[in-house]
Amino acid sequence: MASAPRMSKYSIFSLVRNALAYHEGWEQVWRSPEPKPEYDVIIVGGGGHGLATAFYLAKEHGITNVAVIEKGWLGGGNTGRNTTIIRSNYLWDESAGIYEKSLQLYEGLSQELNFNIMLSQRGVLNLAHNLHDMRELERRVNANRLNGIDSEILSTAEIQDFIPIINTSPKSRYPILGGSLQRRGGTARHDAIAWGFARGADQRGVDIIQQCEVTGIRQSRGKVTGVETTKGLIKAKTVGVVVAGHSSVLAGMAGFRLTVNSYPLQALVSEPIKPVLDTVVMSNAVHVYVSQSDKGELVIGAGIDGCHGYTQRGSLHVIEGQLGALCELFPIFSRLRMMRQWGGIVDTCPDASPIIGKTPVGGLYFNCGWGTGGFKATPGSGWAFAHTLANGEPHPLNAPFTLDRFTTGKLIDEHGAAAVAH
Amino acid sequence: MLLIPCPFCGEREESEFHQGGEAHIERPKNPDKLSDAEWADYLFLRDNKKGLYLERWVHRHGCRRWFNVARDTATNEIKTVYKMGAKPPRGLTKGRAK
Numbered sequence: 001m002a003s004a005p006r007m008s009k010y011s012i013f014s015l016v017r018n019a020l021a022y023h024e025g026w027e028q029v030w031r032s033p034e035p036k037p038e039y040d041v042i043i044v045g046g047g048g049h050g051l052a053t054a055f056y057l058a059k060e061h062g063i064t065n066v067a068v069i070e071k072g073w074l075g076g077g078n079t080g081r082n083t084t085i086i087r088s089n090y091l092w093d094e095s096a097g098i099y100e101k102s103l104q105l106y107e108g109l110s111q112e113l114n115f116n117i118m119l120s121q122r123g124v125l126n127l128a129h130n131l132h133d134m135r136e137l138e139r140r141v142n143a144n145r146l147n148g149i150d151s152e153i154l155s156t157a158e159i160q161d162f163i164p165i166i167n168t169s170p171k172s173r174y175p176i177l178g179g180s181l182q183r184r185g186g187t188a189r190h191d192a193i194a195w196g197f198a199r200g201a202d203q204r205g206v207d208i209i210q211q212c213e214v215t216g217i218r219q220s221r222g223k224v225t226g227v228e229t230t231k232g233l234i235k236a237k238t239v240g241v242v243v244a245g246h247s248s249v250l251a252g253m254a255g256f257r258l259t260v261n262s263y264p265l266q267a268l269v270s271e272p273i274k275p276v277l278d279t280v281v282m283s284n285a286v287h288v289y290v291s292q293s294d295k296g297e298l299v300i301g302a303g304i305d306g307c308h309g310y311t312q313r314g315s316l317h318v319i320e321g322q323l324g325a326l327c328e329l330f331p332i333f334s335r336l337r338m339m340r341q342w343g344g345i346v347d348t349c350p351d352a353s354p355i356i357g358k359t360p361v362g363g364l365y366f367n368c369g370w371g372t373g374g375f376k377a378t379p380g381s382g383w384a385f386a387h388t389l390a391n392g393e394p395h396p397l398n399a400p401f402t403l404d405r406f407t408t409g410k411l412i413d414e415h416g417a418a419a420v421a422h
Numbered sequence: 423m424l425l426i427p428c429p430f431c432g433e434r435e436e437s438e439f440h441q442g443g444e445a446h447i448e449r450p451k452n453p454d455k456l457s458d459a460e461w462a463d464y465l466f467l468r469d470n471k472k473g474l475y476l477e478r479w480v481h482r483h484g485c486r487r488w489f490n491v492a493r494d495t496a497t498n499e500i501k502t503v504y505k506m507g508a509k510p511p512r513g514l515t516k517g518r519a520k
């Protein structure tokens with residue numbers, strides 16, 4: 001085995017020790033090895049989902065001869081570009097299963113990874129602006145409760161009480177009729193998710209290979225044999241592809257098509273201000289979701305662009321419309337300056353649910369279609385995908401999320417619960 | 423914001439238009455004979471190409487007519503527009519990886 005993975009634990013003592021040494025002694029968090037010619041499992045894509053998959057493969061299944069291949073840097077895709085909202089209040093049983101598993105893993109993740117992921121269960125509030133929204137929310141809250149997921153309805157007055165700065169005037173352009181609250185929902189630090197899983201995987205022997213793009217998928221007699229990369233051919237009989245917005249591109253390399261469409265999705269942050277918002281507010285109808293970061297910036301998400309694309313930036317008019325709605329909901333924000341804006345390429349599926357499992361090519365598995373809302377699913381998705389790669393069969397939690405459901409018709413329609421309509 | 427050259431009205435801002443997905447997907451001629459797999463192919467499976475992409479647009483807040491656009495999804499460059507029913511201009515798709 002190459003350089004034996006070290007294992008130094010982060011603790012208050014290591015912090016003090018390193019502080020006294022002027023913070024010059026911190027060791028690298030993961031190695032940067034050259035790829036070996038062959039692995040038991042290759043994971044394409046070093047976002048949160050890919051890294052979580054590698055971590056759970058090593059930890060839960062003892063499979064450590066694994067490479068994660070990333071064309072850029074770890075977490076430089078949607079993992080590092082999202083608004084970090086975490087919740088599990090989805091409508092259908094299938095979704096409740098995997099998103100709630102994920103939330104439960106999040107709740108123990110800082111301990112499990114020995115890495116502070118800054119999980120903040122500050123609650124996620126969904127607003128209803130008309131009778132139909134309200135009925136949908138009530139239906140979803142009931143469904144959540146039947147699945148044992150915490151979820152409650154708030155009246156307009158309760159919302160005003162919960163969020164003093166929100167505009168609940170009935171004369172508002174987007175009047176607030178009520179909302180649903182998941183108190184266990186909240187946010188976590190996106191980079192820490194990528195880095196924590198990377199560190200945990202590396203410590204268990206997984207090779208994390210950055211700046212290495214997969215350019216082809218080798219097959220023989222209907223089975224995968226390896227991947228072609230900018231660092232040469234790397235062999236493996238099991239390959240898991242977790243590349244979000246680029247899923248169709250990789251499926252194309254393997255010779256099949258997906259039901260995924262890629263769109264730019266944008267987010268932006270304001271200048272930092274004093275604490276004004278201690279929860280997450282989402283409005284599906286007007287495509288606003290907002291929270292305040294620990295640094296004081298408002299973190300604001302927009303809707304997807306009007307047309308397909310891979311230009312990681314998005315259109316200005318989408319943000320314009322969404323900021324108009326934000327100021328209507330929170331008049332106090334109207335004088336704020338926005339500091340940065342960016343986009344990520346999201347992989348949307350026709351039923352707003354992911355695909356996690358087999359493909360027409362033997363040994364080749366895809367985990368994609370998380371679209372605008374997969375950050376919250378990162379640990380659960382990795383956990384279930386690791387099981388799938390290790391056993392060649394899905395876990396009951398991801399078994400419903402097949403590519404085949406678009407043939408059988410067993411769709412899992414989560415358009416109501418997905419934050420951004422698509 | 424894209425500037426889209428409507429073949430009937432000329433260049434207008436994207437917000438006047440609506441994209442209708444991939445172009446040249448023909449509705450099956452004999453729907454009762456189609457297998458589930460063929461339905462999935464028609465309804466759901468898409469190329470979702472990075473690079474040259476042929477798509478349909480409607481000038482919703484203008485002449486309200488549909489037409490085809492050839493756009494590079496990696497750069498947003500619009501190569502050309504052409505009318506419904508017409509084939510993509512020749513030479514456009516040549517030499518491109520699928």
Ligand SMILES: Cc1cc2nc3c(=O)[nH]c(=O)nc-3n(C[C@H](O)[C@H](O)[C@H](O)COP(=O)(O)OP(=O)(O)OC[C@H]3O[C@@H](n4cnc5c(N)ncnc54)[C@H](O)[C@@H]3O)c2cc1C
Pocket residue numbers: 044045046047048049050069070071072073074075076077078079080081082083084085086212213214215242243244245246265266267301342343344345346370371372373374375376377
């Ligand atoms: C603006 C925005 C806001 C969002 N807000 C939320 C939110 O609040 N809550 C939520 O739950 N979700 C949210 N999402 C969605 C969420 O970010 C994603 O679903 C999730 O992060 C996907 O993780 P991933 O690991 O699958 O993908 P990514 O993090 O995108 O990782 C995929 C990786 O694959 C790599 N890759 C691609 N092609 C290749 C190749 N050929 N070879 C090697 N590597 C390759 C990429 O470089 C990338 O690093 C948001 C997304 C965006 C863009």
Ligand SMILES: [Zn+2]
Pocket residue numbers: 428429430431432481484485486487
């Ligand atoms: Zn027109």
